[in-house]
Amino acid sequence: MTAVTAPGAPTADPARNITRTLVIGLVLMAAALPFLVGKSGVISNFTFLQLSLMIVYAIAVLGLNLLTGFNGQISLGHGAFFAVGAYTAAVLIETYGVNYWLTLPVAAVLCFVIGYLFGLPALRLEGHYLALATFGLAIAVPQMLKYKHLEPITNGVMGINLMKPDAPFGLALSSDQWMFLVVLIVAVAMFWAARNLLNSRPGRAMIAIRDNTLAAGTMGIDTSRYKATVFGISALYVGIAGALHAIIFEFVSPDSFRFELSIAILVGAVVGGVASLPGAIIGGVFVQFIEKYADAMTKKLTQAIHLPLELQPWTLYGITLIVLIYVMPGGIAGGLAALWARFRRRA
Amino acid sequence: MAPLLEVSGLKAYYGATEALHGLSFALEKGGITTLLGANGAGKTTTLRAISGLVKRDGRITFDGEAIDRAATEDIARRGVAHVPEGRGTFTGLSVEENLKIASYGRRDKSGVKRDLDLVFSYFPRLKERLNQQAGTLSGGEQQMLAISRALMLSPRLMLLDEPSFGLAPLIVQEIFHIMRRINAEAGVSMLLVEQNAALALDLADTAYVLETGTVVMSGPAAQLKNDEGIRKSYLGY
Numbered sequence: 001m002t003a004v005t006a007p008g009a010p011t012a013d014p015a016r017n018i019t020r021t022l023v024i025g026l027v028l029m030a031a032a033l034p035f036l037v038g039k040s041g042v043i044s045n046f047t048f049l050q051l052s053l054m055i056v057y058a059i060a061v062l063g064l065n066l067l068t069g070f071n072g073q074i075s076l077g078h079g080a081f082f083a084v085g086a087y088t089a090a091v092l093i094e095t096y097g098v099n100y101w102l103t104l105p106v107a108a109v110l111c112f113v114i115g116y117l118f119g120l121p122a123l124r125l126e127g128h129y130l131a132l133a134t135f136g137l138a139i140a141v142p143q144m145l146k147y148k149h150l151e152p153i154t155n156g157v158m159g160i161n162l163m164k165p166d167a168p169f170g171l172a173l174s175s176d177q178w179m180f181l182v183v184l185i186v187a188v189a190m191f192w193a194a195r196n197l198l199n200s201r202p203g204r205a206m207i208a209i210r211d212n213t214l215a216a217g218t219m220g221i222d223t224s225r226y227k228a229t230v231f232g233i234s235a236l237y238v239g240i241a242g243a244l245h246a247i248i249f250e251f252v253s254p255d256s257f258r259f260e261l262s263i264a265i266l267v268g269a270v271v272g273g274v275a276s277l278p279g280a281i282i283g284g285v286f287v288q289f290i291e292k293y294a295d296a297m298t299k300k301l302t303q304a305i306h307l308p309l310e311l312q313p314w315t316l317y318g319i320t321l322i323v324l325i326y327v328m329p330g331g332i333a334g335g336l337a338a339l340w341a342r343f344r345r346r347a
Numbered sequence: 348m349a350p351l352l353e354v355s356g357l358k359a360y361y362g363a364t365e366a367l368h369g370l371s372f373a374l375e376k377g378g379i380t381t382l383l384g385a386n387g388a389g390k391t392t393t394l395r396a397i398s399g400l401v402k403r404d405g406r407i408t409f410d411g412e413a414i415d416r417a418a419t420e421d422i423a424r425r426g427v428a429h430v431p432e433g434r435g436t437f438t439g440l441s442v443e444e445n446l447k448i449a450s451y452g453r454r455d456k457s458g459v460k461r462d463l464d465l466v467f468s469y470f471p472r473l474k475e476r477l478n479q480q481a482g483t484l485s486g487g488e489q490q491m492l493a494i495s496r497a498l499m500l501s502p503r504l505m506l507l508d509e510p511s512f513g514l515a516p517l518i519v520q521e522i523f524h525i526m527r528r529i530n531a532e533a534g535v536s537m538l539l540v541e542q543n544a545a546l547a548l549d550l551a552d553t554a555y556v557l558e559t560g561t562v563v564m565s566g567p568a569a570q571l572k573n574d575e576g577i578r579k580s581y582l583g584y
Contacts (some may be wrong), residue, residue: 201451204444208437213402215435217419218428220452220500275439 030184034177045176049248050288052183053177056244058284059190061268062277063237066194069275070203071230072210072229074127077134079261080141081235083113083254085242087145090160090252091153100247104186107243108236115235115255117320119228138259145254159253179248186244190237195277197233206230238265264291271324273331280330290317351376351536352397352504357405359389359396366392368560369405374504374553381539381568383548384557390540391432393557394506397483397538398422398429409518410503424452428497432508434489438482438490442473445481445492449499458501465533466495469525487518494522498529505529507539511546515570519543523550544581548572556581 037043064078088110089103098106125133145154154160167178197203208216209223217223231234247253268287271277294317301316328335350373359367367389376378382390396403396550399419407415414422423429428449437445446466450459467474470491476484481492490510497505510526511519527550529535541547548554548568556564564571571577 029542041407064483201447204448205451208445208448211437211439212431212435215429215431215437216448218398218431218435219449219496220420220423221448222420224419316435 001116004316005179027184027188027266031181034173034180037177038172045174048174048176048180050292052180053245054285054288055180055183055187056241056248056284057265057268057287058281059244060188060196060238060241060265061272061283061287062191062280063234063241064265064269065272065276065280065283066197066206066237067234067272068269069279070210071197071206071234072213073122073227073231074131075134075234075262076131076259076260076266077137077141077262078234078238078261078265079263080137081115081238082242082261082265083252083257085111085146085239086252086257087154087160088239089243090162093162093247094160097155103243104240106263107239111239111242112232112236115239116228116232118235120343122167122231123224123227132158135259135262142254142257142259144193145257154254157254158288159251159256160251162252164248164250176248183244183248184223186240190240191277191280192239198277202226224346267321271321271331273333273335276331276333279331279333286332290320294320330341350374351378351410352538353406353408354393354408357393357396359392359404360402361392366401366560367396367403370557370560370562372555372562372565374536375522377530377534377536378553379527379537379539379551380553380555381541381551382555382557383541383544383547383571383577385580387559388543388557389431389560390557391508392537392560394429394540397506398427400429420452423500424498426503426505428500428502428504429506430493430497430508432460432512434493436481436484436489436492438480440481441478442481442492443477445496446473446499449496450451455502457498462499462501466498469498469529470495487514487522490514490518490522491525494526494529498533498535502535504536504538507537507538509542509547511541511543519546523579527549529574544577545572 018023033043034048060078060082063081064075067073067075084105086317088107089100092098092103092106093100122130122133144150146157148156164175164179166175167173171178174179198206205216205221207224208219208221209226213223264287268283269280271286272283298312298314298316302310324332330338352374354373355371357367357370358365370389370393372380382393384390391543395401397407397414398421399414402569403415405415406413408426409422409425412425414425414427437448440448442562444461450462453459459534472488473491473495476488481489484492486537492506494510507526510522514522523546526537530537539547539551548571554566554568554571555562556571564574564577
C-alpha cells in the first residue's frame with residue numbers, strides 16, 4: 001500500500017543505486033578526460049571528434065527511441081529532423097552570428113513544432129503507412145534544401161562551412177576537446193530529461209499507448225494528442241543532435257542528410273536496444289563506428305583472410321547487422337541484460 | 348426513471364462496411380444487461396461504438412447527455428469504463444502503473460485512494476503483485492487487472508467484452524462472482540458481452556439478442572433463459 005500512496009519515496013533498491021553511481025562515475029570520468037589529456041596529445045583531437053559524434057548520434061537514437069521504443073510509432077525519416085536542426089544551427093551561426101549555445105534551443109523548438117505538425121496527420125497512419133510517410137520526409141528534405149529559391153539561406157548544394165568554437169574562459173582545451181564537453185553536457189541533460197519523462201505520468205501514458213492504443217483511450221488518455229506530442233519531442237531530440245553535429249563537424253550540406261541517415265538512426269535504435277536508454281548510447285556508438293570503419297574494416301578483412309573476391313564496403317555492415325539481430329533480438333542492451341541475468345542465476 | 352444508457356438507431360462502420368444496422372436498446376441504472384449473439388453478430392462492435400472506438404452513427408445518450416460525438420477519452424472520463432476484448436493489458440508497465448493510468452484524469456486524490464482500496468478488497472491477488480510487470484500475469488490475473496483498471500475510473504457504467512475469454516472455469520466463476528459484487532456494492536451498472544450465454548444470463552437482469560447487427564429479441568434474462576429458441580441456439584440444450 002505504501003508503494004502506491006508514496007510514489008516519490010526513495011527506493012532502497014541496491015541494484016539501482018549501483019547503476020546510478022556507475023553512471024555518475026562514468027560521466028565524471030568522461031568530463032575529466034579533456035582536462036587530463038590537455039595538450040599532451042595522448043588522445044588526438046580527431047578521437048575527441050569521433051567520441052563527440054558518437055554522443056551526438058546517441059542523442060538522435062534516443063529521440064527515435066522515445067517515439068518507436070516507448071510510444072510504438074515507427075519513423076524512417078528522422079534524418080529530416082536531424083537536417084533541420086543542423087541547418088538551423090548553421091544558418092544562425094554563419095548568417096546571423098548567433099552564439100552556438102543559443103542555436104540549440106532554437107533548433108529544439110523548430111523541430112518540435114515541425115515534428116508535432118507532421119505527427120498530427122500521421123496519426124491516421126499506422127505501421128507500414130507511417131513508415132512510408134516518414135520515409136517520404138527523409139527523401140524530400142535534402143531536395144528541399146537544394147531548392148533554388150532557398151539558396152540565399154541554405155547555399156544550395158554547396159552547403160555551409162562553419163568554424164568550430166574555441167574553449168571559453170581561457171581554458172587550456174582545444175576546440176575539439178571543448179566541444180566534446182559541450183556535447184557531453186547536452187547529452188547528460190537530454191538523457192536525464194528522457195529518464196524523468198519516462199518515469200512520469202505522461203511517460204507511462206506513452207508506454208500504455210504503445211502497448212494498447214485502444215485500451216489507453218478507454219482509460220481516458222487523449223491518444224491523438226499524446227502521439228503528436230511524442231512525435232514533436234522525438235523530433236526535438238534529433239534536431240538538437242543535428243545542431244550539435246553541424247557545430248562540431250563544421251559543415252552542413254544537403255547530401256550529408258540523405259535518407260541513409262534516417263536508416264542509420266533506426267538501425268542504431270534497434271541494434272542498441274529498442275525501449276532502452278543505455279541502448280541509445282550503444283546505438284549512437286554503433287552508428288558512428290559503422291559509418292567510419294565499415295569501409296576500412298571490410299578492406300582489412302579482405303586482405304587478412306585472402307578472400308578471392310573483393311568485398312564491397314558495406315558487406316561487413318550487412319553481415320554484422322544480420323548476426324546481431326539473430327543473436328541478440330533485443331538489441332545489444334537487451335542481449336547484455338539477458339547475459340547478466342543468466343550469469344546471476346548461475347552464481 | 349430515465350435509463351442510464353440509451354442507444355437508438357446505432358450504426359457502426361469498419362471502413363466502408365456497415366457492421367451495425369440501426370441498433371436500439373436501453374440500460375437501466377444499476378442493472379446488468381447482456382448482449383448475446385453468435386460470432387460476427389456485432390456485440391464487440393456495439394461496445395466499441397459506445398466508447399467511440401469505431402466510426403459510428405446514431406444516437407447514444409449516457410445519463411441524459413449525448414456521447415455519440417464525444418472522443419473516446421471524454422467518454423471514459425464521463426464514467427464509461429471499457430474492459431476491452433483480450434484485456435488490453437499494458438504489458439510493459441507494472442500492475443501498479445496499470446492501475447494508476449486509469450486515475451490520471453481524476454482530481455479527487457482521496458477518491459483515487461478509496462477506489463484503490465476497493466480494488467484490493469475485490470482482488471487481493473493484485474496487491475501481492477503490485478510491482479510485477481503486468482505482461483507476466485496469468486490470463487485470469489490480467490482479466491482481474493482489466494476490471495480493476497476500469498474501476499479506477501470510478502465509473503457509473505462498465506462495458507465488459509468477453510471477460511470469460513480463454514480462462515479456466517474456476518477463475519471465470521470467481522471473476523463473475525466479483526462482478527456481481529461490484530454491481531451490487533459499488534453500484535456500477537454493466538453492459539456485458541459474452542460467448543458463454545448461460546453464464547451471462549445468470550448474471551444479467553436484462554438481455555438482448557443480436558443477429559448480424561440488429562436486435563432480434565430482448566427481455567428479462569430469466570425469461571430468455573427459458574426461451575426454447577435461445578436455449579437451442581445459444582445454450583446448447
